[in-house]
Amino acid sequence: MELEEMKLAWNDLSKRVEKQEILNQQMIEKMTKDQYHNNLKKIALPEYIGTFICYLGAAYLSVNVPKLEEPLIQFFGVISIALLLILPIISLQSVRAMRKVNLAAQTYLETIQVFGEQKLRFQKLQKLNVSLGLFLMVIGVPVLLSIQGVSLNPTPLFWMLYFPLGVMFFLGFSYWVFKYYNRKLKATERILAEANE
Amino acid sequence: MDIKEHFTKVIKANEGLIYKITTLYTDEKQDRKDLYQEIVYQLWKSFGSFHEQSKVSTWMYRVALNTAIFHLKQSKKRPVTIPFELEMDRLTDESDKAEEDRIKLLYEHIQQLNLLEKGIILLFLEGKSHEEIAEIVGISISNVGTKISRIKEKLKSQIKKNADYGT
Secondary structure (H helix, E strand, O other): OOHHHHHHHHHHHHHHHHHOOOOOHHHHHHHOOHHHHHHHHHHHHHHHHHHHHHHHHHHHHHHHHHHOOOHHHHHHHHHHHHHHHHHHHHHHHHHHHOOOOOOOOOOHHHHHHHHHHHHHHHHHHHHHHHHHHHHHHHHHHHHHHHHOOOOOOOOHHHHHHHHHHHHHHHHHHHHHHHHHHHHHHHHHHHHHHHHHO | OOHHHHHHHHHHHHHHHHHHHHHHHOOOHHHHHHHHHHHHHHHHHHHHHHOOOOOHHHHHHHHHHHHHHHHHHHOOOOOOOOOOOOOHHHHOOOOOHHHHHHHHHHHHHHHOOOHHHHHHHHHHHOOOOHHHHHHHHOOOHHHHHHHHHHHHHHHHHHHHHHHHOOO
16 A cells, blocks of 8 residues: 555545544543543552552561571571562553653654653663562561561471572562563663654 | 643544544554544643743644654553544545545555654654655755655565565
8 A cells, every 4th residue: 555545545434534423522621621630530549559558568577577596597687677668659650650651742653662662671670570579478477487486497498499499489580570570671672763764 | 612622622622633643653444443542541641841931733633643653562461442433434435436546555654764754754744844845754854854864765666566476
């Protein structure tokens, strides 16, 4: 299909569309109400719930970690608290960045560039978030078991088998996550490169 | 005429344009409706500050196209929609098959273009001048010509590729 043929097909489409009435006055009024747009805020709801849960977990560990006796487990506990505080911030930051765009003031090209850059940033943050989350899972287990009073020293299988397996799973999964996000990042970088051509 | 009345009039006069943009930037019916509503909302949000500084169509295309880009990001997280009909089938009831096939083919070709090319070709097909395309897209007038020539070449190679694969 040549460009001129495309123009003819587009004109056919335009004629059809013009014949139809899509919206009435009431619908337009409903669409302009903030009430509708507030629904978009629900997008961030899972992130807010996740933040609350993480902070509850951090509070629980903060109360219990000082009671632990083993220095290694205490160290894991402190790292877990730090991760529980940092992970939600990363997540919320990426959601917030999506909202700061003035769609009327920017040109189409500028919007593609902002879109690409935000997407790139979002994907990088997600990559970091998933990796740190997995790491938290691995180091969090011995901490939680110790808090529950389960001593890990008499169970050599834990340190010799389960923990190394957990670490290996973490490394394997992280590798897969990195590959997945690297593919996505490349696709986004292509959008930006094409926009800047 | 109050501002809301004025806005409704502008939207009514250009609802077909919004429809065409939504069909180019979405694949599913529900997604299309969401984008349609979002564009109307974004137009309303900027209507107060628009004050006819530029042509109505320039402002509309800019907001609608920009909204469509950001909708790509959010399309999987859909808000509740206001029920309204937005169906291509409705538009093709009494149409002839050849015309319908031509429109489908047109969409297929446009879908293979990148975001920037998609916006430029849409404006070109809408009959916008190079000056207006340059203003909406944010590139120089000469660059508009270059991009359109490149799109022509790209379309030609797409057709050749499709023919080679027997599609």
